[in-house]
Amino acid sequence: MKKKIIPLILLIAKIYVLYNNWIVKNKFWNSLQIKIATVFSIFVLILLLLIVFKPDIFSYFKQKEILYKSYREFIKNKGGVAGTIMIFIIIYLALCAPFVAPFEPDEIDYANMSASAPNLTHPMGTDDFGRDILSRVIYGSRVALGVAFASVFLNAFIGISLGLIAGFYGGKVDNLVMRLVETWNSIPFILLALAIIAALGKDIINVIIAVGLTGLINFARITRSSVLSVKEKEYVNAAKALGSSDFRVIKNHILPNVVSPIIVIGTLRIGQAILLVASLSFLGLGVQPPLSSWGTMLKRGQEYLIQAPWISMFSGLAIIITVMSFNLLGDALRDALDPKQID
Amino acid sequence: MFGYIIKRLLWIIPVLIGVSLILFGIMQLIPGDPASVLLGPKASQEAVDTLNERFGLNKPIYTQYYLLMKNFITGNLESIYYRVTVISIILDKLKATIELGLTSLVIAVVLAIPIGIVAAVKKNSFFDYFSMMLATLGISVPVFFTGIILIYIFSVNFNLLPSSGYGGSLLTVQGWRHIILPAVSLSSILIASTSRLTRSSMLDILQEDYIRTARAKGLKEKIVINKHAFKNAMIPVITNIGNQMATLFGGAILTETVFAWPGIGRLAVKAVSYRDQPLVFGTILVLSFLYVLTNLFIDILYVFIDPQISYS
Numbered sequence: 001m002k003k004k005i006i007p008l009i010l011l012i013a014k015i016y017v018l019y020n021n022w023i024v025k026n027k028f029w030n031s032l033q034i035k036i037a038t039v040f041s042i043f044v045l046i047l048l049l050l051i052v053f054k055p056d057i058f059s060y061f062k063q064k065e066i067l068y069k070s071y072r073e074f075i076k077n078k079g080g081v082a083g084t085i086m087i088f089i090i091i092y093l094a095l096c097a098p099f100v101a102p103f104e105p106d107e108i109d110y111a112n113m114s115a116s117a118p119n120l121t122h123p124m125g126t127d128d129f130g131r132d133i134l135s136r137v138i139y140g141s142r143v144a145l146g147v148a149f150a151s152v153f154l155n156a157f158i159g160i161s162l163g164l165i166a167g168f169y170g171g172k173v174d175n176l177v178m179r180l181v182e183t184w185n186s187i188p189f190i191l192l193a194l195a196i197i198a199a200l201g202k203d204i205i206n207v208i209i210a211v212g213l214t215g216l217i218n219f220a221r222i223t224r225s226s227v228l229s230v231k232e233k234e235y236v237n238a239a240k241a242l243g244s245s246d247f248r249v250i251k252n253h254i255l256p257n258v259v260s261p262i263i264v265i266g267t268l269r270i271g272q273a274i275l276l277v278a279s280l281s282f283l284g285l286g287v288q289p290p291l292s293s294w295g296t297m298l299k300r301g302q303e304y305l306i307q308a309p310w311i312s313m314f315s316g317l318a319i320i321i322t323v324m325s326f327n328l329l330g331d332a333l334r335d336a337l338d339p340k341q342i343d
Numbered sequence: 344m345f346g347y348i349i350k351r352l353l354w355i356i357p358v359l360i361g362v363s364l365i366l367f368g369i370m371q372l373i374p375g376d377p378a379s380v381l382l383g384p385k386a387s388q389e390a391v392d393t394l395n396e397r398f399g400l401n402k403p404i405y406t407q408y409y410l411l412m413k414n415f416i417t418g419n420l421e422s423i424y425y426r427v428t429v430i431s432i433i434l435d436k437l438k439a440t441i442e443l444g445l446t447s448l449v450i451a452v453v454l455a456i457p458i459g460i461v462a463a464v465k466k467n468s469f470f471d472y473f474s475m476m477l478a479t480l481g482i483s484v485p486v487f488f489t490g491i492i493l494i495y496i497f498s499v500n501f502n503l504l505p506s507s508g509y510g511g512s513l514l515t516v517q518g519w520r521h522i523i524l525p526a527v528s529l530s531s532i533l534i535a536s537t538s539r540l541t542r543s544s545m546l547d548i549l550q551e552d553y554i555r556t557a558r559a560k561g562l563k564e565k566i567v568i569n570k571h572a573f574k575n576a577m578i579p580v581i582t583n584i585g586n587q588m589a590t591l592f593g594g595a596i597l598t599e600t601v602f603a604w605p606g607i608g609r610l611a612v613k614a615v616s617y618r619d620q621p622l623v624f625g626t627i628l629v630l631s632f633l634y635v636l637t638n639l640f641i642d643i644l645y646v647f648i649d650p651q652i653s654y655s
Contacts, residue, residue: 079479183358188630188634189589190592191593192627195615195623197615275483282600309495312491316491316492320480323485324479
């Protein structure tokens with residue numbers, strides 16, 4: 001029973017939030033943002049109900065030996081657990097922003113115009129337009145996570161493809177691809193992103209492209225070395241001898257060996273991508289106003305540092321907590337997924 | 344060894360050609376006619392034609408690249424916004440960037456390595472936990488936020504140090520007062536990662552057999568650590584500093600913007616906001632050149648530090 005107290009409290013809180021939004025404020029299916037929040041809320045609700053009333057559905061995972069061992073290894077790392085919880089909270093806040101944020105991100109509170117200090121209605125104060133900082137920080141998490149996830153997917157896709165090509169075909173192709181990636185890497189990553197944005201223009205899609213194209217070398221190198229280590233194994237030769245196509249060999253026999261290092265690098269990359277997007281926004285070249293993003297808020301906050309330090313402090317804290325959570329999770333995953341420790 | 348250094352030096356040339364080709368390729372991504380994008384939608388046909396003529400934008404692509412490189416190297420490439428040659432603006436700002444970069448590198452090395460060593464030697468002490476907690480935090484803090492916090496504490500609250508600008512030569516007090524805050528905030532990331540790595544590398548080395556031997560033959564702990572452990576522990580640390588150079592160069596852009604430091608990084612950001620392509624090309628090429636050069640320097644440093652690697 002003791003184990004169920006936390007999910008039970010969460011369930012009650014969730015039902016209260018939903019009651020408040022769906023029935024009192026009548027926010028259920030009005031706009032796309034709210035639709036997303038509603039769908040995600042129903043999903044969270046079902047998950048919480050299952051955890052409270054039918055906890056044995058997770059026994060399936062316990063039967064999977066390797067997963068369970070990794071899980072036990074992972075649980076030992078307190079930092080990783082804290083990071084995971086924080087990431088769940090941040091993702092929840094991002095997807096359910098319209099339900100959780102006390103105000104709209106661009107709603108102007110005329111009673112608290114021109115940067116009022118944190119008070120009861122505005123726990124983090126307001127900015128120079130009288131917009132609620134807490135709501136803007138919550139809405140900012142959508143931009144940060146959205147751009148970061150999208151760019152890391154792009155990054156992983158290109159990096160892994162290059163690594164697979166280099167490792168699988170070897171010889172001249174390998175040499176060419178890896179030299180290319182190394183040259184690409186010899187431009188410091190922020191500069192590369194700057195050059196891409198200079199060419200394509202300031203736009204949120206271009207930020208995703210710019211961030212997604214930097215740092216390909218991490219994914220490419222790890223994939224290539226994994227491919228090289230399994231390429232000569234008997235089962236790969238057997239698959240080839242049986243007439244499998246290159247694509248099939250890569251998909252069924254090579255990719256599964258690369259999954260765990262890629263998950264680790266991907267998690268760490270998400271933290272880096274959030275930092276990079278915030279940096280670009282801070283330079284005024286990333287996410288453009290009025291969309292609320294942490295980097296843009298920090299930039300405005302610096303202009304009002306003397307009168308309203310809370311603008312930059314809270315947006316900066318949001319960046320730090322998010323990036324640190326992903327870094328902690330990445331480190332913990334690296335320890336947990338290390339095959340040497342699982343054996 | 345001498346041959347190795349020469350070989351590494353020569354290797355810079357293809358890398359730089361590659362970098363310039365990549366930047367040129369990215370410039371080709373500009374949607375639409377580059378001349379009218381550069382001059383804005385209201386530009387007259389005459390102005391567009393002049394620009395096309397000047398940069399050879401209506402010539403085939405390899406001629407364009409050749410002209411760009413020729414003009415850049417001979418110092419004829421002109422910035423569209425500033426109306427002077429790219430080289431002259433960059434040379435004007437180069438000193439400030441190098442000063443900032445070197446100062447923060449020195450601060451990072453001087454602080455991080457002793458912190459890491461003490462944390463490793465006094466493992467599980469309060470100092471160890473505290474410094475490693477700070478280091479874990481430090482990796483996640485964006486440099487510009489560190490900068491803003493430092494400005495808030497030292498300039499706004501205590502009014503001790505200037506919050507922005509360049510104070511002139513480092514030989515003067517004013518110059519030092521201006522460089523402290525930007526250099527400290529730029530070095531923060533490097534301090535965090537270097538001290539963490541120094542600690543773990545020291546811990547690895549302290550378990551080696553030869554350390555036990557050194558202790559067993561009755562050497563003082565100080566000598567064991569300074570002579571036997573330190574030098575070997577430094578090899579991965581130096582590799583890491585080399586890897587972190589990209590962060591340092593990127594961080595320089597942000598720090599220069601926060602502190603209005605008149606360096607190339609800030610120039611690059613301005614060039615990107617004005618979409619001044621020749622200047623973007625020049626600044627990024629020069630910064631990449633500096634980056635490649637520092638990495639080369641670190642590679643050469645190995646020759647003197649790591650006797651296990653042979654360079655024949």
